Amino acid sequence: MELKNDLILRAARGEQTERTPVWLMRQAGRILPEYRAVRSSVSGFIELAQTPELAAEVTIQPVDLLGVDAAIIFSDILVVPEAMGLPYEMVEKKGPWFPNTIDSAADLKKIRPADVASDLGYVLEAIKITKKELNGRVPLIGFAGAPWTIFCYMIEGQGSKTFSKARRFLYTEPALAHQLLQMITDTTITYLKAQIEAGADMVQVFDSWAGILPDDHYEIFALSYIRQICEAIEDVPVTVFAKGAYGSLESMGNLPCRTIGLDWNMDIKNARSIIGAEKTLQGNLDPAVLYADFKTIEEKTKAMLDTFGGEKHIANLGHGVYPDIKPDKVKCFIETVKSYSPSLR
Numbered sequence: 001m002e003l004k005n006d007l008i009l010r011a012a013r014g015e016q017t018e019r020t021p022v023w024l025m026r027q028a029g030r031i032l033p034e035y036r037a038v039r040s041s042v043s044g045f046i047e048l049a050q051t052p053e054l055a056a057e058v059t060i061q062p063v064d065l066l067g068v069d070a071a072i073i074f075s076d077i078l079v080v081p082e083a084m085g086l087p088y089e090m091v092e093k094k095g096p097w098f099p100n101t102i103d104s105a106a107d108l109k110k111i112r113p114a115d116v117a118s119d120l121g122y123v124l125e126a127i128k129i130t131k132k133e134l135n136g137r138v139p140l141i142g143f144a145g146a147p148w149t150i151f152c153y154m155i156e157g158q159g160s161k162t163f164s165k166a167r168r169f170l171y172t173e174p175a176l177a178h179q180l181l182q183m184i185t186d187t188t189i190t191y192l193k194a195q196i197e198a199g200a201d202m203v204q205v206f207d208s209w210a211g212i213l214p215d216d217h218y219e220i221f222a223l224s225y226i227r228q229i230c231e232a233i234e235d236v237p238v239t240v241f242a243k244g245a246y247g248s249l250e251s252m253g254n255l256p257c258r259t260i261g262l263d264w265n266m267d268i269k270n271a272r273s274i275i276g277a278e279k280t281l282q283g284n285l286d287p288a289v290l291y292a293d294f295k296t297i298e299e300k301t302k303a304m305l306d307t308f309g310g311e312k313h314i315a316n317l318g319h320g321v322y323p324d325i326k327p328d329k330v331k332c333f334i335e336t337v338k339s340y341s342p343s344l345r
């Protein structure tokens, strides 16, 4: 199927584009009343994610309703630990919760590399349906959590301000930590390859908890595994988004991936000079700007676009869109990128 809009793929490959492509992390979700309607027709997030027809429907909603230049498959990074043997629940207003966690060598024996085709077949099916229904309108992004972020949930069992249990494990059980990280990495590689095989046009790796590790640990326990993933994925552009990895930008510039995502606290010019001219950068408007009035959103978006310049940039927020943002404000951001960015060429 020929893509009618391949701006994001060309930008990721470093090619010139007529304008800057734009999408939002977490665009498929609660900001849209149409999403909430579909979600309330099932028991909750997990059933929605496991029902391929419905997952495809909410994946496509932001393309139809917001005008983004890419869809991202509706799923979650936590389907990977689940497929490895640690089921999770999504607790209303609190977030994910794992009844069982990893704390010892004995716990590690209870989990396994996922059998992607059967354990995660529902995601692959959702990708196939989405590709068909998108009918080439925009590319589809596949994704997975980075091994370090998945490790955090498998050890901690829930979100945390400090992830001190996960970080303690790196000091008390480094060999076990590497064993677990390698198992997550192997599963993630198989999973991302299967997503590409099913139709994903590019993939993003989310390292949401990168920022809690000191630089030396980030290199040893996080980046080395991300590097394996980047090396294994050859057919489509890979984006690495490591939130808060300020001290590791230089190493990230050396990853064999096409795009680096910047969070909103990363200085664009500084990041560009550290990462170098070759890679595409993605981001990085402060998600809270979308609480402001339309005029402020336009100004802040234009300023961001000016700083990135008209090449090798994919416009996005610096993290996922907050669930209580009004869709009209998101549209203002998207429309500003579309109307203003041609002037930067």
Ligand SMILES: Cc1c2[nH]c(c1CCC(=O)O)Cc1[nH]c(c(CCC(=O)O)c1C)Cc1[nH]c(c(CCC(=O)O)c1C)Cc1[nH]c(c(C)c1CCC(=O)O)C2
Residues within 6 Å of the ligand: 024, 025, 026, 027, 028, 029, 030, 039, 045, 072, 073, 074, 075, 076, 077, 078, 090, 094, 095, 096, 143, 159, 206, 208, 320
């Ligand atoms: C850390 C992380 C998770 N999930 C994800 C990350 C990495 C990105 C980031 O840092 O934001 C990634 C994710 N989660 C979801 C997507 C879907 C695609 C998209 O639109 O980006 C993606 C890419 C759906 C979701 N994942 C979740 C929802 C909300 C569930 C609902 O509908 O109630 C959605 C739409 C739940 C979730 N899932 C997770 C948490 C902490 C929570 C609870 C907090 C929250 O609600 O945002 C884990």
